[in-house]
Amino acid sequence: MNAAYVTLITKVSYIAGTLVLDYGLKETQSKYPLVVMVTSEFPQQGRDVFKNRGIAIREIQSLQPEEGAHSLAAADERFRDTWTKLRAFELGEFDRIVLLDSDMIVKENMDDLMDVKLPPGGIAAVHVCACNPRKFPHYPADWIPENCAFTAVSGPTDPSPAPSDEPRPYGQLNSGTVVLEPSLELAKNLYHFLATDERVPTWSFPDQDLLTAFFHGKWTALPWYYNALKTLRTIHAPMWDDKVARCVHYILADKPWQVKLEDSKEYEVVNSWWWAQYEKMSEKLRDEDTDGWKIVSATVVS
Numbered sequence: 001m002n003a004a005y006v007t008l009i010t011k012v013s014y015i016a017g018t019l020v021l022d023y024g025l026k027e028t029q030s031k032y033p034l035v036v037m038v039t040s041e042f043p044q045q046g047r048d049v050f051k052n053r054g055i056a057i058r059e060i061q062s063l064q065p066e067e068g069a070h071s072l073a074a075a076d077e078r079f080r081d082t083w084t085k086l087r088a089f090e091l092g093e094f095d096r097i098v099l100l101d102s103d104m105i106v107k108e109n110m111d112d113l114m115d116v117k118l119p120p121g122g123i124a125a126v127h128v129c130a131c132n133p134r135k136f137p138h139y140p141a142d143w144i145p146e147n148c149a150f151t152a153v154s155g156p157t158d159p160s161p162a163p164s165d166e167p168r169p170y171g172q173l174n175s176g177t178v179v180l181e182p183s184l185e186l187a188k189n190l191y192h193f194l195a196t197d198e199r200v201p202t203w204s205f206p207d208q209d210l211l212t213a214f215f216h217g218k219w220t221a222l223p224w225y226y227n228a229l230k231t232l233r234t235i236h237a238p239m240w241d242d243k244v245a246r247c248v249h250y251i252l253a254d255k256p257w258q259v260k261l262e263d264s265k266e267y268e269v270v271n272s273w274w275w276a277q278y279e280k281m282s283e284k285l286r287d288e289d290t291d292g293w294k295i296v297s298a299t300v301v302s
Contacts, residue, residue, distance in 0.1 A: 001095050001096060001114060002093070002094050002095050003032050003094055003095055003096040003097065003098075003114045004032050004033050004034070004035045004056075004091075004094050004097055004098075005025055005030070005032055005033070005034045005035070005097070005098045005099075005100055006034070006035045006036075006037060006058075006088045006091065006097045006098070006099050006100070007021060007034065007035075007036055007037065007099070007100050007101065007102045008036075008037045008038075008060075008081070008082075008084055008085045008087075008088075008102065009036055009037070009038060009042065009046075009102050010038070010039055010041065010042060010062075010081040010084065011042075011081075012042075012043060012045075012046050012295070012299060013299050014102050014103070014255075014299075015046055015049060015295065015296055015299055016257045016278060016296050016299050016300050017102045017103045017104075017250075017255065017257060018036060018050075018055075018102040019049070019053065019281055019285070019296060020105055020274060020277045020278050020281055021034065021100060021102055021104055021105065021106065022034045022053065022055055022281075023277050023280065023281040024104075024105045024106030024107065024277055025106050027106075027277070027280075028106055028107070028108055028109040028110075029109060030106075030109060030110075030111055031111055032098075032111060032114065033055075033056055034055055034056070035055075035056045035057075035058055035091070036050055036055055036056065036057050036058070037057075037058050037059075037060045037084070037085075037087060037088065038057055038058070038059060038060070039059075039060060039061065039062050039084065040059070040061075041062075045291075045295055046295065048291075048292065049289065049292040049295055049296065052288070052289045052292055053285075053289070053292075058091065060084065060087040060090070061084075061087065062081070062084050063083045063084045063086055063087055063191070063194075064083055064084075065083065065194055065195070065200050082175075082206050082207045082208075083194070083206050083207050083210070085099060085101075085175070085207050086187070086190060086191075086207055086210070086211075087187075088178075088180065088182065089180060089182050089183065089186055089187035089190060090182060090184060090187045091182045092182045092183065092184055093182075094182055095181065096114050096179070096180070096181050096182075097179075097180050097181075097182055098110075098113050098114070098177065098178070098179050099175075099177070099178040099179075099180060100176065100177055100247070101175075101176045101177075101249060103249065103250040103251070103255055104176065104177075104227075104247055104248060104249050104250065105247070105248050105250075105273055105274050105277055106246065106247050107245060107246055107247065107248060107273065108245075108246040108247075109246075110226060110246045110247060113177075113179050113222075113226065114179075116179055116220065116222070117220070118179065118180075118181060118220060119218045119219065119220060120218075121186065121218060122215055122218030122219055122220065123178055123179060123180045123211065123215050123218070123219050123220070124178070124179040124180075124219060124220040124221075124222050125173035125174065125175065125177060125178045125179070125211070125219055125220075125221070125222060125227070126160070126173065126174050126176070126177055126221070126222045126223070126224055126226055126227035127148075127149040127150065127160055127161075127163075127169075127170070127172065127173060127174065127221060127224075128148075128149075128169060128172045128173060128174045128208070129148055129150055129174070129229055129231060129232060129235065129236070130142070130143040130144070130145075130147050130148040130149070130169035130172065131143070131144070131145045131148045131150075131151075131231075131235050131236075132144065133231065133234075133235055138204060139204060140168075140169075140204065142167065142168055142169060143169060145235075146167075147167040147168070147169045147170070148169060148236075149161045149169065149170045149221075150224060150232065150235075150236045150239055151236070153224065153236070153239045154238055154239065155238065155239065156225070156239060156240065156241035156244040157223070157244065158239070159221075159223065160221040160222070160223055160224065161221065162221060163217075163219055163220075163221055171212065171216065172208075172209075172212045173208065173211060173212050173215075173219055173221075174208060174227055174229065174249075175205075175207050175208040175211055176227045176229075176249040176251070177222065177226050177227035177247060177249075178211065179222070189214075190210070190214055193210070193213070193214050194210055197213065199213060224236075224239060224240075225244050225245050225246045225247070226246055226247055227247060227249050228240075228245035228246070228247060228248045228249060229249050229251050230248060230249065230250050230251060230252075230267055230270045230271075231251065231252070233269070233270060234266060242269075248270055248273060248274075250270070250271075250274065254267075256270075256271040256274035256275060256278075257274070257278065257299065257300045257301060258301055259271065259301060260301055261275055278300070282296070282297070
């Protein structure tokens, strides 16, 4: 199978996260490469860092809703570019793609995602966590623990509930890990949906809500550990197991490379996993690409 892991980076500030993602895939002996999507605005010096690490790059165009069709809460401005992730559907050179966010680490091999059976014209992903522990006022009103699909999962290896509209959050996915089969026709249909669907202005989470709506009834639920949100370790402790978590997702605004480990508070353990991979990755980077090291280290808290 001609397959790949794919991520998007639009800001140099995420370059350390992307390199650590690549490190984890290689360290766990994945058979498949990481491909990094960049837009024309991403600087050449950042591209050079990836090329020097043997990471493939694909140039893509930015993707946005129609002008004025959607606005973000001030706290979620970091999501402005995430629609562009969906350009992965255009990468028809691959039979299958696992789309990953660049604020993730891979702890265990997850190449089995390349063999997951997908619904016809569909995708696979992990549910959202609908608990909203920080009580963000702009999150959906039905995002409460009773409606969270993970509340129904009692153990680390128990299956997730099937996507469902009752309660509504059971039918919502988190777009940090998405298994898909690229198709230009599918991509065009997705973009048309973004440009025309009347629900676009109501969406709180750009690409995530789009995928949930477009693939309604056509997505398969993956186990939590393929997109182990850092918050799940506390919120859903009965389900979580450090050894089972394969791919940890550093959601929320405070990324591990922006926070000193000793200041990580409740996320110190999960952040320590990121820092451990970063230190190993950066050892090689310092030795093999001095200029690249300067660029990367400048984005990481010291």
